[in-house]
Amino acid sequence: MIEIWPNSGGDEFAAVIDRRRRHRVLIVPPLFAEMNRMRRLIAGTMRALDVHGVDSFAPDLPGTNESTAPLYAQSLHTWRTAMERAAKHFAASHVLAVRGGALIFPNVLPGWALEPVSGAAILRQMVRARTVAARERGDHEDTAALIELGRSEGLMLAGYDLGPGLVAGLETARPLDEGQRQINQSDLGGAALWLRAEPGDDPAQALRLAQIIADGITA
Structure with missing residues (x-):
């Protein structure tokens, strides 16, 4: 479902699967075109995490998707601050940052970075x-x-x-080193979706990514 969360520059949207469980993962999306190419992988990962008993939240970055904030006014600092606010609003316990999302990882929480990029x-x-x-x-x-x-x-x-x-x-x-465990594409198998010209999907990769997160949370 879609939920609104309050940011300093105005309300933003987030895709959420929230059953008020203990383990709660904030997913920081990749940046720009990669965000569109990996949207289905993120959605599939959220559904798979739900099966593992883990809630998840994928907020829009201000200035992107359905956000009414101007992209021109954004910086990595405003995006990182927004992700910190989202983490607090959704009471996240962990973070999964995807690709360029690792640059705005809210390092107040532990978590993972999938193929972080500078x-x-x-x-x-x-x-x-x-x-x-x-x-x-x-x-x-x-x-x-x-x-x-x-x-x-x-x-x-x-x-x-x-x-x-x-x-x-x-x-x-550069991606922050503190609090992040790196996940490589080779850990998921298959081709990297961010390299495709058009948005793609790979349910097997989503299942594997969710398994890595669930195993890491309960370890």
Whole structure:
């Protein structure tokens, strides 16, 4: 079901499976296009966690999905703060951060990071996609110049209107080491869904991911 949770900049939405159980996992989503590509995996993992007796919560990041907050105004700090607020609101006991979600992991709680990635790698991939698209149109855009523009004025990348705070933050951000246990794609089997051109699904991966989380909680 969908539930509203209060953030400092206004109410946000979250997909939740909440039966008021002891173990409660906040799922911090991947960033930008990877969020869409992995939505089904996250939903499948939540359903599998439910079978294991674990509640779960997947909140929107401010400025994304159904959020009314402007994306341009967001930064890694505002997103991390929002995830801390969500963790408190839902009384989460653990966190699962997916890919770029590891950059905004609310480290007040223990948990896992699935294939964490640096902010620089995310930014580099998005800028590369823009320069390739420009080249196909017969234009030329310089990577260094684009990033410099992004630092000062913000940048439109892959349909996302990134503000200067978010661009600058991504340049240097690395996943936090404290409180996170890393889960590798090889632990799940199958191909990485974030690499697909379109959103995909792999129920077996969702089951395996939920099993890893459930085993870790009860260990």
